[in-house]
Structure formats: C-alpha cells, structure tokens
Amino acid sequence: MVFIEEDTSPFDVTLGQILRIPCKFIKGKSDAHPMVIKAIAQELKIAGKNVLPVIIKVLGEDKYQAILNTQILEAARQAKADFVWCIVVDDKMQSQLAVESGQVVRVNITKAPEKEVAAVLEYVKANKPGFNKIEPQKIASAIAEYRQTKQLTNLSFLTKLKCGIGKAKLAPLADILVTA
Amino acid sequence: MTSTTTSTKSYSSVVKRWLEIPTSYLENDLEANLMVEMWRALGLHINQVKKNPSIGSGCIPDWLIYQDPSQPPVLVIEDKKRVKVLAEAPDDQFIDLCKKHSLYKDAVGYPVCNGNNGIKQYLDKDKVSPDYLASYGLVFNGDFFQLWRRVDGLVFPLTSIQRVMKKSLPLLMQQLAYCLKNPQPALVTAVWNQKGGVAKTTNAINVGATLALEGKKVLLIDLDPQNDLSRWLGIHPHSDYLVPCIDEISLQKFDEAKNILSNAIQTRNFPTTGGNKNYDLSVLSTESKYLKKFRDSSDIAQPFVQFKRLVQILRKEYDYIFIDIAPTFDRLSEAVFRACDTVLIPVDYGEKSLHHGLQTHQALIPKLRESRSKYEHLHLGPWNLGIVFSNCPSDPGSALQGLIDESLKSKGFAGNKYQTHLRAYTQTKVAEFKRAPAICWQASPITKLYTQLTNEVFLNHNFTDH
Numbered sequence: 086m087v088f089i090e091e092d093t094s095p096f097d098v099t100l101g102q103i104l105r106i107p108c109k110f111i112k113g114k115s116d117a118h119p120m121v122i123k124a125i126a127q128e129l130k131i132a133g134k135n136v137l138p139v140i141i142k143v144l145g146e147d148k149y150q151a152i153l154n155t156q157i158l159e160a161a162r163q164a165k166a167d168f169v170w171c172i173v174v175d176d177k178m179q180s181q182l183a184v185e186s187g188q189v190v191r192v193n194i195t196k197a198p199e200k201e202v203a204a205v206l207e208y209v210k211a212n213k214p215g216f217n218k219i220e221p222q223k224i225a226s227a228i229a230e231y232r233q234t235k236q237l238t239n240l241s242f243l244t245k246l247k248c249g250i251g252k253a254k255l256a257p258l259a260d261i262l263v264t265a
Numbered sequence: 266m267t268s269t270t271t272s273t274k275s276y277s278s279v280v281k282r283w284l285e286i287p288t289s290y291l292e293n294d295l296e297a298n299l300m301v302e303m304w305r306a307l308g309l310h311i312n313q314v315k316k317n318p319s320i321g322s323g324c325i326p327d328w329l330i331y332q333d334p335s336q337p338p339v340l341v342i343e344d345k346k347r348v349k350v351l352a353e354a355p356d357d358q359f360i361d362l363c364k365k366h367s368l369y370k371d372a373v374g375y376p377v378c379n380g381n382n383g384i385k386q387y388l389d390k391d392k393v394s395p396d397y398l399a400s401y402g403l404v405f406n407g408d409f410f411q412l413w414r415r416v417d418g419l420v421f422p423l424t425s426i427q428r429v430m431k432k433s434l435p436l437l438m439q440q441l442a443y444c445l446k447n448p449q450p451a452l453v454t455a456v457w458n459q460k461g462g463v464a465k466t467t468n469a470i471n472v473g474a475t476l477a478l479e480g481k482k483v484l485l486i487d488l489d490p491q492n493d494l495s496r497w498l499g500i501h502p503h504s505d506y507l508v509p510c511i512d513e514i515s516l517q518k519f520d521e522a523k524n525i526l527s528n529a530i531q532t533r534n535f536p537t538t539g540g541n542k543n544y545d546l547s548v549l550s551t552e553s554k555y556l557k558k559f560r561d562s563s564d565i566a567q568p569f570v571q572f573k574r575l576v577q578i579l580r581k582e583y584d585y586i587f588i589d590i591a592p593t594f595d596r597l598s599e600a601v602f603r604a605c606d607t608v609l610i611p612v613d614y615g616e617k618s619l620h621h622g623l624q625t626h627q628a629l630i631p632k633l634r635e636s637r638s639k640y641e642h643l644h645l646g647p648w649n650l651g652i653v654f655s656n657c658p659s660d661p662g663s664a665l666q667g668l669i670d671e672s673l674k675s676k677g678f679a680g681n682k683y684q685t686h687l688r689a690y691t692q693t694k695v696a697e698f699k700r701a702p703a704i705c706w707q708a709s710p711i712t713k714l715y716t717q718l719t720n721e722v723f724l725n726h727n728f729t730d731h
Contacts, residue, residue, distance in 0.1 A: 097569075098566060105565065
C-alpha cells in the first residue's frame, strides 16, 4: 500500500528523545562477541524493553543507521522484537556523542590554555593508534605562539615543526584540536 | 497508486515537454502539446478523455477525464493560456500574482465578470447534470495549478495554488493518478471549538446520522477521552485499537492494521419514527485510558504520520468520517488536525465560543495548513467548513443578534456562516437518554434543523476556500 498524497518528510522525527523504532528499518551490525549478544537478547526477552537506547541516524523514510549500542539492536533482532528503543540524532548530536562516549577527546585551541592543549595531546599520544610519535608540549607551544599573532583557521603550520605531525595526521587531528 | 518505472519515465516525458514550451503560449497550443502528453503519460485511452463537453447550464469545461467511461467523470479541467507575467514571476511573488490574475480567477470561477465559467461552476451540482459531475477539478495554465475536490455538494481545495516546476509537475501527475484510482475517498471532518459545551459531540452524531439516513456510509471516531459520543450511542468502547494499530502501521503491516480497525469498529442500526427508514452508523471508539496512552506516550515515533496513515486506511471504506475530540489542543487533537480534510466549528451565542471559534477559523487552521505544507507538497488541509450556531435559545433577540454580527464583522470574518441555527430542544436530551441520534425522531423540529444544516454544509452546493 502506497500513500501517494502523503509524502511526509522522513525527517519529521523527534531528535534526542527515546522512541520505539521498528528493528527491521535500522541498519547496523555489532562486533560484540556472540555470547554478549545472546546474553542481551535473553535479558530483552524478559524485560521487553531495552534500558540503554540504540543511537540511530535517519537515512530516509523508514530507514535508519545505528551508530552506537549496536549490540542492543542485534540482540533485539535475535530476541525477535519488533521494536527497539532508540534515540535519533543528527550530525551535530553525533559529534557531541562521540565526545560523551569517550570515543573522542576534543579541545578548542583558540581558547584553551597551552597546558590543557598539551594534556589532551598527551592523552591522544598514549591512547590513539598512530599518534605515539607526536610531541605534545612542542605542538601546544607552537599553537600558543601562532595564535598570538595570527588567526587559527587550520593546522597545516604544524607539519613544518617536526613534531610528529605530517600531512596525513592533519585530518584526524582536526577532530581533536578544534577551532570552534 | 503504485509507482512503477514506466510511470516515472512517462512523467519525465511530461517534464521534458513542459521545459520545451514557450513562456507565452496560447491555450490551444498548451492543450495540444502539453496536456495531451499528460493524458498519455497517465495511460488514458481516447474514450477516457472528453474535450470541451457541454455539461449543463452553459458550462463547457476544457476537459473531462474518466476512469470508467460508464461512470461520471473523475476530473474536470479548466486550462488557460501561458503568460510571461506569471511564467517569469519571482518565486516569492508568484502565488500573490496568481491570486490577483484574471486567468487564475477565471479558471477557478471567482466572480470576474458575468457568466463566468470555472471549476467552481463545473463542480456545482445545481448547474451540472449528475452524469457529468466530477469528483475533482484542476485549474492549469502551464505555470499555476490547483486541484479541487467535490464531495456531494461541498467543493474545497485539495491543494493550495502551486507553481509548475520540474519538481512539482511529477507530483501533480502522481496526484492525478491517485485521484483517478480513488475517485471518492471519505471526507474526514473534525468538529471542534476550543470552548467546551458548544455541541461538538451532538453535531458530529446528528450530522453524521443525517448523512447516513441519506444513504451515505458514515463512521464516527470518538477520540475524546470523555467517551461521550460512544456513551450517547450505546457503544461500549473497544479495548485498545489505537496504539496496536499505530504499531502495525509503523511496521508497515497494513493488512494487520486494517484487521485491528475492522474488529474495533462497531456498527449500530438505528430506526426512525414515522417511517420505515433505518440507517447504520459505524463507531470507532476505545476506552479513555487507551486514548490517553496514545496522547501521553513519549516514545511513539512520528505519531502524526502514523495516525494519518490510520485515517488513510479508513478513507477507503466510508463516504464520511467525523471525528469528535476534546476541546483542548493536545496530541490527539493535533493528530486529527494533521489528518483531516475539513473542520466544522460549532459556536453558540456567547462571546467566548465565538472568540475561540474565530481563533480556530482565522489563526489555527491556516497555521496548521502552513505547517502541513512543509511535509505534504500537494494534498493539503484542513479547510474551514465555517461556523454553525448551535445550542441556541429559540429567539436570540435583535440586540444579541446585532452584537454577534458586529463581532464577526469587526474581526473580519469572511468564512461560511450557516443559515441554520441549531436550537436547544429537549428532544436532543431525550435522544441522549435513549442512546440514539436525535434525528431518529423524524417529526422533531431538531431533525428538521439538522436536515437543513446537513444540506447546507454537505449536500447542497457549498464552496469554501478558507
């Protein structure tokens, strides 16, 4: 059955609120261990409702992509549930979510003190693969010096400092050292 | 309508042709080179299209379109030449220019000069013989288009004025295809005033019953948590249909949703006094707690979209659907306003009900339409049926009548104001105790008034564009 004169916008979905969404309209797989999925599925069968919401994005009408807590979606499918409780987010909320969930640390380099920038970079150096050769203090000092005379719009000046930042690192670094 | 690759392709051929035609183009050329292509794309055969038929009282539209040539036409069309002033108008001025332009006004049939012939006249059941009376009307000039709908005597816009564009033309074609396949879906009407006690439920029941007595298939939906409509008609509300049905709809299980609705609908046969006529009224109702569940649940995704789809399922089964809602603007009433075609506003002779009635007419309904237009690019509502004076004392007295008229004038009310004033008769109260519509008592004066009102609003020619 197609409702041709309907053409309601697929984006007419409330963001940031827990909603029941049909599992079959959500794409997404989990890399959690099958034992974990099975355990969650058993829990969902008893509770009938997940406490931790699946975070999803709208792809189109009745089309969503799970971006977080995908293990719950997979378990709901395994439990043969029609619905799973989700929070729909947009790009901006997804970016905030990346910070909230600890996937990303972020510092505003136009405002943050040099010490704080260095501390964030120390954390990145220790925890983020591929960043083990960066020199946090050197980078933080360079930023502090640069922003005294010029406006910080991009980080390409770091590539000339021999501080472990090459061109390839600029894009991932821009997610951490933000200018707004 | 099912969108197939073929039809999409055909519509692109219409768009291609439209892009080729000049911005100044004679009516005959537009018909021969664009509109004929539109009919071809809709897959219409030669016997489904009639050019310049005489349909009665000097009415000669440009086209009649049939689904089944042995039945009355589905669509009547008035087209006009294409002119540069509209074709080249900036987007932000286009609608206003159209509204003022004689080509648009002529096509709709707004009074421009004497003997005007437009959609308003071609859908007028007093002017056109039943064999030629279409369910939908289209005005078109290659730049503007607007669809109109007729349900018995009532004529109202199905869409606002739209500009023909690469994006909107395929939508128009899809809508035309939908109209051809669904010549008479139910008219869905909400009876509402934010002021309580103005006979919303009484009117929904008795206007519905009057139409049912006329042979129409009528469904009353009781969405007021007070369940007054169901109690009046002796219906015991069904267990929860609303949220389960919404769930099936959100899972796209439409057959299951339809089954839930069919099981929840209760049909009662009512006899009438002084005659052999009986009539059926169908009622869809559920207990107050289940209505509140839908109203208050925060986790239903897209509740308005799903409710609209629920109403869409019911449209196929009935001629008229009346929805009774509480006099508050909550999720239930908003869902109804986002799904219905028309709103009838009962008012009494009091200032409060008139104030709230006019607020609904002049502010709420246009605002809802504007909000719906963001998501509904073509089919649009709700439209105002107008105000109906209800619960009236037998004689208001000239002083009160004068004050009411003055108030309407000072607030610039330009909508329909029905001649029939429904008076407060004891028969209505008796009917309530007897669990039947008041119109079952055929000799009662209230029955006569409801018959008059139903004729005025729905059965006689009644044009609204508010």
